[in-house]
Amino acid sequence: MSDARRTAHLVDLDNRRPELSQRLFETLGEMQAVQPVAWSDASGGFWALLKHADIVAASSDWEAFTVTEGIMIPPTGKSMPVIPAELDPPRHGGFRKLVLPHFTPRALSPWHEDIRRIVADGLKPIVDQGRGDVVTDFARPVPVLIICLVLGIDSDWNRIHDLGEEFMAAFADTAHPERGKAAAHRLEAFLGEEIAARRGEPVTDLLGLFVNAEVDGAPITDTEALGLVQLLVVAGHGTTVDAIGTMVHRLIVEQGLRDRLVADRALVPRMIDECLRLHAPVWNMARTVRNPTQVRGVDLLPGEKVMLAFGAGNHDPEKFADPFTFDLDRAGLSQHLTFGSGRHRCLGEGLARLEMQTVLDVLLDELSPLELDGDVVWGGHTNSHGLRSLPVRLVPDHG
Template structure:
């Protein structure tokens, strides 16, 4: 079944895709896009099925919506582009730095960064929220985790933007040039940590061993790239879009002001409602049938998380509504199955602390201009979002 909905277009994801998702879920939940040739899945259970069957749906040939103007940026051997059993081995090693205990130890550093971001904000002032508030926390946190100099976080952001915003005309740095600069930087950092370990994640990973196996320099380079791009853009988008949801739903914002203990639950709802990562793709390893549609071996399957996270069969009649008290909330904003996001707990921590401080200091938030999104199919990040921030009375 074909669709005229432009599911291949960055402009579609930078706009409001949800009405189209709702229509497709009801009419053609497994639909073919013949512009760049892929199957799109819109239902929650179908996406869980694909995610939990890596033997049928492989990650090795690419994970993004096909774009004839851009070759699929596959990094062979990188965690996000591997299937079992290699994927499990890599993930086991990298997990040593992302246990719940390890992430909990980072809260003082997250708070320090967040307090610094809000330090000189005057009540009633209009701030460029995306640039000044949403962007610095994840980028600085990643620099901190990897043991990079705090002064380098702006370079990290530049590299990250270039790698995710390949379709955005405002981004001048070429993606391949950015990857080259990034790898050169991290090669030196890895060599330093191999020789002289410190108290940072790169040192932990450089010396981690599971069943006698260690990560190679190439593995570490691939991981540093993944952490920078995936951990930066997605959390930045969560913070910006989560704030926008609070502005657009003042009654929900008031619930969090009255009861800050609800903030962790609200972060889960922000993840569901905004779906910072729009999709992941897989390639069928054999002929597979989903809802009566035959997907042939080698064809691309795109899992639309934003649609799945508003599937009425899972989230009920109020699936399109933003509800900070929603419980249960089995969203798949972090993916699911083999490739569920390894940094999910860190993203949750960053968002929780950010919104505790934001709402504690500036409960009155008002959008005073247009929200400008990056042209990108996977993470159409917020580039500009002017917000007036006022303290309570």
């Protein structure tokens, strides 16, 4: 238990620093080259796994790395476990079995038309005015509207959008954990009403199905239902906004890309994956060492926090040649870690991909090309990264 064990791997990585988002992936890449298993003294201290292979291995080793002590660095002020993200086996498996079948591409196909309508309506102000901000005017409400649609929450999406925003903003404010707690309570109160309205009632929507389901032969408790629904609402919110923003940005700035996609629409899934690889909206998640283990010969001891730096793994030159270059033709481009890896891999991946695909479809089918109309603004907080502003205008007189 020596400090030497840590100081030999010391890096200056404090994920609470706002300025980190300006050169996030470059900074992580530089650290990865010198300290693939890095120690940071920030936030009470943590190990950062920066190599693709190490992140994949740790993600599948739940006996050495537990999620039950929290999955954020620094810890959040929330009042109950996030389900299923903070459950280890065997409980974790039962919840995945319940949720996953409803988020496969096939299960989501009945929503295609509605999702296209939400996206097209969302873009209308930019079309009408000929300019606007892709992030703030268009992308922000889209994922909330869509998850509410899929779950069956149609009462007041505006309120849930504001509560979700407040919740995420409060988490970003790590200096005031009480703010995060208060925001979590407000979101919980709203979702609690939605759950209570469905408890014991005939199932009419997906939320009702979850609330009245059994996991491992026992009914879901109110706390579990709340933890699950809260994660479904919040996990796809800022993440998908960030994914849409950076994808549209790439479509604009990459020479010849739009024409190539128009000529060959089969490239769209590759476009989505390469954008996700280069700009992971969730660039890290945390684990806690449960049993002593080693990574690349470094001892990791029980109780120590571990950051799985997905965004660094996506830029690992041993996995992706020339990792900072956008390359639609690269081999293995879907093996990025943007949706995590192993048993906690994102449950909403199918929905996020569908939203991104729909945005591209509408942009390519219905809009003239876009061009930048001012400076873009990058931002993020402890584990998120994306554009905070993407001002655009429609290219005039496009034939």
